[in-house]
Amino acid sequence: MEMVAEGELSQGMRMPTVREVAGALGMSPAGVAAAWRELVDWRVLETKRRGGTTVLGPALPRRATRYDVMMKASEGIPLNLGHLTPDKSILPPLDRAFAAALRDARVHDAAPAPISEMLREAVEPNWPFQPGFMMATHGGIAAAELALQTSVRPGDRVIVDSPTVSRILDILESLGARAVPVTYREGGPDLGELRKALAMRPAAFVYQPVGNHPTGWSVTPDWIRQAADLLAEAHMPIIELVQAPLMHAQPWLSLGTRLPRIVVHVHAYNFFTGTDLRVGVVGGSDYYIDRMWQKLTFSSGWVSRILQNALAFQLTDPGALNSLRTYVETCRQRHGTMLDSLGRVGFTLPRTDGPTIWLPVPDEYVVTNQLSSRGIVVHPGSYFSPAPLASDHVLINGAALGGGHDMVAEAIGSIISGMFRRSSEIIDL
Template sequence: MDVAWLARQIGDPSARGIAAALTDLIREGTVTAQTRLPTVRGLARELGVSSGTVAEAWSELRRHGMIRTDRRRGTVVLGPPDVPRPIRYERLGHWGDRLAIDLTIASPDTALLPPLEAALAAAAGAQGLNDYARETITPGLRAAVEPGWPFPARGWLAVGGGYEGVQLLCQTTALPGDRIAIEEPTGARLLDILERTGAQIIPVACDEHGPLPAALEQALRARPVAFVYQPRGQSPCGHAVTEERSAELAALLEPAKTLIVEDDGIGELSVSPMVSLGARFPDRTVLVRSYSKSHGPDLRIAVVGGAADAVERVRVLRSFGTGWTSRILQDTLAHLLGDAGVRERVAHAREVYARRRARLAAELAARGVRTGGRDGLALWVPVRDEPAALVTLAAHGISVAPGSRYVIGPAPRHHLRLATARLTDDPDELSALADVIALAATGGGRISPSP
């Protein structure tokens, strides 16, 4: 593209004006896909502005998926603006109708969920409904969750699921270009969320006990505005943070001002105790606890509790949209949490999920494929070659999630994530499944155990 021609199309040489002018040109088709744009310095010189002004405009266009920059071709137009997509979450693979066993999504077994009818009826009959007063959390739900919260929370909020809670916290904490530290590997949707905020992701390596102190220490040198991690039931690896590891992490976080976001994704289904950094840093820790997998995904409920200022920022942002979470759904969950029969049912589900996970892990270990972790609804399986393993499993009617979805960049080792919540309880069927997984993982050879 001729730099002088482009400069003449820009009436307002501010960063916003440059981005708006180019957006109009792309949207109307005057500038088409694959057009190579002028350099930042070249356009800045033609417009008589700083290179930083043009770079800011380019950043805005890049965030909306209209341009891409690479070293060989420079900055290239991709097309009109589009809605950002959760690429990792959507990259599950499509293998046709032959797949009979779906181990892709760690969704709960519906047979183990508590019935909702009585709780919904009780909540629907409560007083104070159909009021436009914006209630961040109902008194009943707060009374149900507060006694079991691992630290004294000064702010409370009910939101539409765990991922929404984490997304809103990151969105209200980080500005584009800010840095957020997060354990790696981690949830695919968490990485999608962080990329959507425009933040720079700083990976923190993990082992069986959670984030490694040395890795967190290095990440903190970049002065991240937030540290996001899963204290237990970690997806995809099944890590659970111990008291000793939490103390090591706390010593590193002590002098920092970083907001600590704890994602308790499976909540009461975890077999590990909750070890929270909020016990040491209640004024800058926020815990997001989801109840979707334990009490029902259609409730779409998670509770956010912790640092008052961080929770308040989320409340303010929500006031632009839904404003508050349905009081009927909040009090339905409160009723379930207070029901002794439901508590027994959730405890039973926790035992079943743990048994299914452990049995498959043992079957794979017997075949030379050793997995890690001790908690959660999935197994992190080391494989010799990820694409080949996916094809082998698909040929046998089995779908799993590629491990590359759960890391920020190229991983030194290949993995698959296998959801275990809905595994068969038939020993013969489980043995046959393990045979196929081991075949896909090893390719007929040996592989190193997962770190």
């Protein structure tokens, strides 16, 4: 890596074979091959079948590729309907929450705790099963990343629901793990595909039991029963990520009711509190979550009690709860209004709790590019799957708009009508 960075090995240079390097260094070919694979992972070298190994250039840090692309796609675009971010103009106020958080006698206590007493008392009564261990994290995605970091090694296979949260796919790539997709159908991830995926000896299973992002679907009690039977002998973490729990009516379903020893259940709350109060809660398997907690203690990465207690206040204070319920109801109304507007231009879509809308389109890149030229951002469906999907989709945050739903729907409808019209003209020619 140093030789490439310093120019001794130039970009495009063809490298000697593994056997030649092993002979020159007095190493085993297997040891050299392992080093070559690591350099390929770092994008320093590239190996092609029949083409040998060549130098690509200096090592580049791993990036959250999908996240970077989605962020850049929204730069300078007035109307962002792609990101799952709350409309800050309608978020419940936080001033009373932070004032209450500071009254905790343990604020500034040097001894860390996995979760503050106030936050545990706020969330545990509504947890979908009795957790063996609970802790707070810097958001739901941070919890999922931590669970994967402490359980998955390079080369491992990890089962994921498909489509899924794009950040999960970025995390798996950064870990050098291979995502094994299982199609999320109405009612839950496909059980036949899950059975086949389990035969590959995966290191973890990541899925969304409630409000799959981006489809909005949730599992059913029957799915929980059948999946629990399939996973009864599993020796791996089952990581359940819920991106917007308060949008969905309780009781929330979880495999933790059947398999508490291996389930890591995650709730993210920043959709209801805003990006600066980014707190997630994870509860479930004491074995796997204790490993997550121990990892955090190396770098004092635990969550401030002030942030935890502010979230607890928002979830328990009567006045704050009223504001939160109003916010959730507004998001649901906006989501329903967007579905109605799309229905008027010809889309028949399932009624989910939102906030996401998974819209089928003939060509996701034509739709996203043309909407972008009109000042509207939506994201292509391919960003949410590790493998090609059966059909093209775009993701819309159905709760983002306070008005103008018909305008957005008509823009999408006109783009698709134009695509069909051009196709018809080509066929006639």
